[in-house]
Amino acid sequence: FFFQAEDGIRDRSPSRGLGDVYKRQRLVGKEFNDGQMDGLFAGTPPLEALRFLVHEAATVRSGEEMGTKVIMVNDVARAFFEAPAMRNICIEIPKEDLSEADKRHDKVGHLRMSLYGTRDAAMNWQEEVAKEMRKWGFTRGQYNPCLYYHRQRNLCTFLHGDDFATVGTREGVQWFKSTLESRFEIKTQCIGPGAVAGGWKKVAGTATGPAPTTTQGQNMQEGSEGRLLNRVIRVTPAGWEVEADQRHADLIVKELDLEQAHGVIIPGEKEPRRKEGEKDEELDPAEATRYRGITARANYLAADRPDIMYSVKELCRGMAKPTKEYWHKLKRLGRYLVNTGRTVMKYDWQGHEREVTGYSDSDWAGCRTTAKSTSGGALMIGGHFLKGWSRTQNNVTLSSAEAELIAMVKCSAELMGMRSAMRDWGVESSGVVYADSSAALAIANRKGAGKLRHINVSSLWIQEKKDLHDLEIRKVLGTENPADLMTKYLTRSVMDTHLDFLSQRRESGRARSGLNIQGASTREAKNESPSTTPIDQTQTPSELTSTATGEVISTCVGDDWIRGPQPHQLWSRPWTGKTLFQATDGIWRAVSHKNARRAFITPRQVAKLKLPLGVKWTGSRCTVIHPVTCTSACGATPSANPHHAPPASKGQLGHTRNSSKDQATIFHSVGWPLEPVSPHTGGGGGVRL
Numbered sequence: 001f002f003f004q005a006e007d008g009i010r011d012r013s014p015s016r017g018l019g020d021v022y023k024r025q026r027l028v029g030k031e032f033n034d035g036q037m038d039g040l041f042a043g044t045p046p047l048e049a050l051r052f053l054v055h056e057a058a059t060v061r062s063g064e065e066m067g068t069k070v071i072m073v074n075d076v077a078r079a080f081f082e083a084p085a086m087r088n089i090c091i092e093i094p095k096e097d098l099s100e101a102d103k104r105h106d107k108v109g110h111l112r113m114s115l116y117g118t119r120d121a122a123m124n125w126q127e128e129v130a131k132e133m134r135k136w137g138f139t140r141g142q143y144n145p146c147l148y149y150h151r152q153r154n155l156c157t158f159l160h161g162d163d164f165a166t167v168g169t170r171e172g173v174q175w176f177k178s179t180l181e182s183r184f185e186i187k188t189q190c191i192g193p194g195a196v197a198g199g200w201k202k203v204a205g206t207a208t209g210p211a212p213t214t215t216q217g218q219n220m221q222e223g224s225e226g227r228l229l230n231r232v233i234r235v236t237p238a239g240w241e242v243e244a245d246q247r248h249a250d251l252i253v254k255e256l257d258l259e260q261a262h263g264v265i266i267p268g269e270k271e272p273r274r275k276e277g278e279k280d281e282e283l284d285p286a287e288a289t290r291y292r293g294i295t296a297r298a299n300y301l302a303a304d305r306p307d308i309m310y311s312v313k314e315l316c317r318g319m320a321k322p323t324k325e326y327w328h329k330l331k332r333l334g335r336y337l338v339n340t341g342r343t344v345m346k347y348d349w350q351g352h353e354r355e356v357t358g359y360s361d362s363d364w365a366g367c368r369t370t371a372k373s374t375s376g377g378a379l380m381i382g383g384h385f386l387k388g389w390s391r392t393q394n395n396v397t398l399s400s401a402e403a404e405l406i407a408m409v410k411c412s413a414e415l416m417g418m419r420s421a422m423r424d425w426g427v428e429s430s431g432v433v434y435a436d437s438s439a440a441l442a443i444a445n446r447k448g449a450g451k452l453r454h455i456n457v458s459s460l461w462i463q464e465k466k467d468l469h470d471l472e473i474r475k476v477l478g479t480e481n482p483a484d485l486m487t488k489y490l491t492r493s494v495m496d497t498h499l500d501f502l503s504q505r506r507e508s509g510r511a512r513s514g515l516n517i518q519g520a521s522t523r524e525a526k527n528e529s530p531s532t533t534p535i536d537q538t539q540t541p542s543e544l545t546s547t548a549t550g551e552v553i554s555t556c557v558g559d560d561w562i563r564g565p566q567p568h569q570l571w572s573r574p575w576t577g578k579t580l581f582q583a584t585d586g587i588w589r590a591v592s593h594k595n596a597r598r599a600f601i602t603p604r605q606v607a608k609l610k611l612p613l614g615v616k617w618t619g620s621r622c623t624v625i626h627p628v629t630c631t632s633a634c635g636a637t638p639s640a641n642p643h644h645a646p647p648a649s650k651g652q653l654g655h656t657r658n659s660s661k662d663q664a665t666i667f668h669s670v671g672w673p674l675e676p677v678s679p680h681t682g683g684g685g686g687v688r689l
Helices: 047-057 100-105 121-135 170-181 246-255 285-302 306-316 324-339 400-424 438-445 457-467 482-486 492-501 541-547 596-600 604-609
Strands: 009-011 022-024 069-076 147-150 155-160 163-169 186-191 225-228 231-236 239-243 342-348 355-363 374-381 384-392 430-435 472-475 504-507 555-557 575-583 588-593 617-627 665-670
Touching: 047 069, 047 155, 047 163, 047 231, 047 239, 047 342, 047 384, 047 400, 069 170, 069 225, 121 155, 147 400, 155 170, 163 170, 170 186, 186 225, 186 231, 246 285, 246 324, 285 306, 285 324, 306 324, 306 374, 306 384, 306 482, 306 492, 355 400, 355 482, 374 400, 374 482, 384 400, 384 482, 400 430, 400 438, 400 457, 438 457, 438 472, 457 472, 482 492, 492 504
Parallel strands: 355 430, 430 472
Antiparallel strands: 069 163, 069 186, 147 155, 155 163, 225 231, 231 239, 239 342, 342 504, 355 374, 374 384, 575 588, 575 617, 617 665
């Protein structure tokens, strides 16, 4: 075989800095698929394997101290070159190594090691790793060949491409790091409670920062936050956290041109009113390609976001022939991500749980076009979320009991697979499936189809598993079943209830270890900031004041929205203002004004109008005023004379401006007005900021 070698791979990853695009050289081959070749399989671990490692780190077994386990991530450099080539392969010699004698004799190169781009390179690499891991005392998983377990040192490891992820004690992962370095060239990150201020034994205080990356031979340094498969993993005093790659949400919003759009609080609505014909009107080829690309990105994001699983599943049904109706659904999801671009999975400290619980639900004939049902489910260990799914059933069912039974079979199969993966890591467990349908539970608890002669025999598989005591089946109330989140569109309050049960929470801002999309540091359109430091819900008014630039103006302010605005108060025209309100979803929303006085006395009703349905004002607000620089053409210049308000009672204001520098000044009023003090000007009470 002859292959053309290439060099100059362009890496678009922004991990070395905001928006950086750099190049690295790598020799790759180009092999064409000219026939079927058996034995080229190279597997990857399931996503729930990553979450199980975090679950293990957050699990405190009897005899263990809290915070003794860490997660280590190792990246192998030039991984495929470490695996011997298993076929007789020749390549054209790269021009950098081609000599005159090689040209005269028309020589080619014979591969001794696996080359990137050849069809069996990934398989050769995995087999080389398996051989070395067996030497080091690891057992390779039977359910998934990418899982490894060291029984003596209690290390759970998985291999994803050229990345190792391991959970264990500090001594155990340190031994494994040294062992890997003896064979491969690696980079290492270690995430653990030791980086939390106050000591890892007590696990108290605030996290210090992201885990530093150490190279070959350097001592491992522990950090409180890192990345694994571009997901952010974080340890806190309460436990561990995992969150999805936020760049996908940012890109979806950007590709839909929704950066300046208003957000919504739910990702979709059932059968909204549309113009006649939109359901059947197909998109043009260019728009259809755009739809498929954005939907595919949303599908990748949905694996870590239970709140959008059902919405994305519905979008994927339109991949073959996208229509205007599906495009509107996609825009709706984008508007939801404008407000909820980031969610976090919580893995709080908990004891050892031997039971894997599965929650199953279905929406019978939920699709009005095809009358097909949707199966939804979730797997958990205690309070730790492992996996969720939303699937359209293959066939039309004749009753809700049949639809629920099919959903239970799907949940049972996923649960059995999770138990098998845990067994590869030396963890034995039992399984329980919860469902809210009494009819489906009755079918699963008896033998045979009975009078339900139309039931597919494969749906009765769950009866056998129950008789063999591989599974238990229990009843759960419909209002307490979190799988309902994956079967239909729900109201915001019900969504919040189920997300809390699944240990999920919404967040604003960005993770410290999170990556940014190329050419943007944050989503400026979403969170407007009055200063160089973005405002988030964790900052206090004193912190915001300390980050404000410019000279503070001596001000006497009384923010009393009960009394309402006072129209006779005077402010100089060269000043503009902006009032920012913090809502219960953690997002600051702004109301801009042409003069500073209106910014201070923005009525409470205006704040309510800026909030979406279901979101309330927290009582915190921030006021920003900017001096407007005027030239002689304006006919006026910023005045340095003090402006006074007439004597007033509580609720009126006056101010004295010391200078007219073109800088921003920030004032804050959190909740009820601050303690009154003697005002600088006029009589009556006020508040000094």
